[in-house]
Amino acid sequence: MACYLSFSVTSLNVGCTTNSQDPSVFHKLQTSKSTKQFNSLITKTSSLQHTQQPLYAKIISLCSSIIPSKDMSYIHSIFTQIHDPHIDICNTLMRCVLSSKCKENALLVILMYVEMMCKGLDLDKYTYPLVLKACVQLRELRQGRLVHAHVIKNGFVLDLYVVNNLMRLYGVCGCVGSVRKVFDRSPVRDLVSRTILIQGYVDNGYWKEGVDLFFEMTEGGLRADERMMVVVISACAKLRDLRLGQKLHKYVQSHKLNFDVFLGNALVDMYLKCGEPDVALIVFREMPTRNVISWNTLISGLAQRREFKQAISAFNEMQDQGVKPDENTLVGVLNCCSNLGALGIGKWVHTFIDRNGIQVAGFVGNALVDMYAKCGSMDDALRVFGRMRTKDVYSYTSVIVGLATHGKARKALNLFYEMLEIGIQPNEVTFVGVLTACSHGGLVEEGHKLFADMWRVHKLKPRIEHYGCMVDLLSRAGLIDEAMEFVEHMPMEPDASIWGSILAACRIQGKVELAEHVTEILVNIESEKDGTYILMSNTYASVGKWSDALEVRKAMKRQKIKKVPGCSSIELDSVVYEFRRCDKAHPRSKDIYAMVEQLTLHLTGTEALSNGSDYFIV
């Protein structure tokens, strides 16, 4: 075999001494911009014996720094051309390829590993962690198991780095049992192994088990470090267990652990998820350093608590402090906009996305589509959706739900069928949209068929909300008897929203007796809820039974049930204003009410019902 690629010793010296054949080669290597140019330089250099190969490795690590391209195939091509490479060179090349953190390159590392085996090379303790890391990046369990077999065969089970990487691989591949097995059978373990073991449980949803393990270990005398605490606290956040969280926080304090940004972020997230936003904010303010993730944690955490306005002000503060938002920030903010109907802020975010060259794809694209749909700008939603190069079930679901709520039933359903044709599997939420479309479009037949398809075709078990959609569909179509029959045949206990649909239909059709029956059920389910009484009262009113309507109102008063004030919001110059019934908080509320009076007068010729008795208005 000819053509073994390598550098001449002289060309290596080129950079440092004048004793060279071609003084420009080394300089060219350092300044080389393109892979092609670089490759041609390499192939021009002459042969090198493997005794000089450590020097060659140095060159290779230099290569990784001078070539910004993610295309590592040239490194692989160098690798394949070396006849008898030293293991250090292989490891260096592997590390270099792996550093780019993209899937294609991780695959390249595995390929290199296989080729090393074919060449009959003796792998060392540094090779296995690298290959296993590549498997982790790819979630490549099958290949990982083969590597595990080689690890055992070649006697590397005593190496901590190898063992820990093996455990990590099984963890990310969802094999908690294997993580445990490797741990239990390994004669070498350290704090890292223990952290990976706990993380294996936590990452796969066994939060309680992970936390229990932590206490078992610490009660046995183990001293946890910051990294282990981050894993355990994140498990606690998922468990929504405040008491436990406080206990862990105390552990951090009493053991004088370093309150770093990771630990801070984990604590902020935990307090937000456990329902203590005030404590979360205190911890957040106390953090010595914050990064973009700290802000994301705060913003998305507040959003999850439905504190959307507070989340937006956190976002504003973040910008005041000059922290650059990343894609996750924007997704969180867009989510707030969707819920507040804050179209202006949403549009601002869209502009920000465009100006910063952020791809409208994936999470960001989906959040943007959803924002426009929820803020009532369906045309914009469709425009963004149309421009997205790759659409997934979330993108489709957002527009389908959006169209359905905007009353564009046919268009929603057409998109649904288009989605199926492309081969995207719908999920439960997609069907909420599809059934809502049928309900709003009065498409009883199609609704029945699609409901049946859920399980028959897509193997999705209808949840209570789907039954709710069907009851709503039938009720709105005036088929109350069918709706009742549907409710009676439900496999689960109908909830308040389902009875609510029926009750609403009763009001429209003036079915007093059924309404009374349903109200009784509803009061038993949620006696404190105002909506039930109001619907019943309105049902009486709709058939002219005014005294009965009044009776219901009196009953409400007796039981101290107050109508929860409805809330609407409007956004002006990026500020969201909220209004409730009888709300006088706005500095110009006097003007606002005057305008309402005027408008009402204009529209109906009667005076607006300014205070109190709007129980009869749904």
Next chain:
DNA sequence: GTAGGGTTAG
């Protein structure tokens, strides 16, 4: 030259 935090849709 091993381990860690946050993420969209009804």
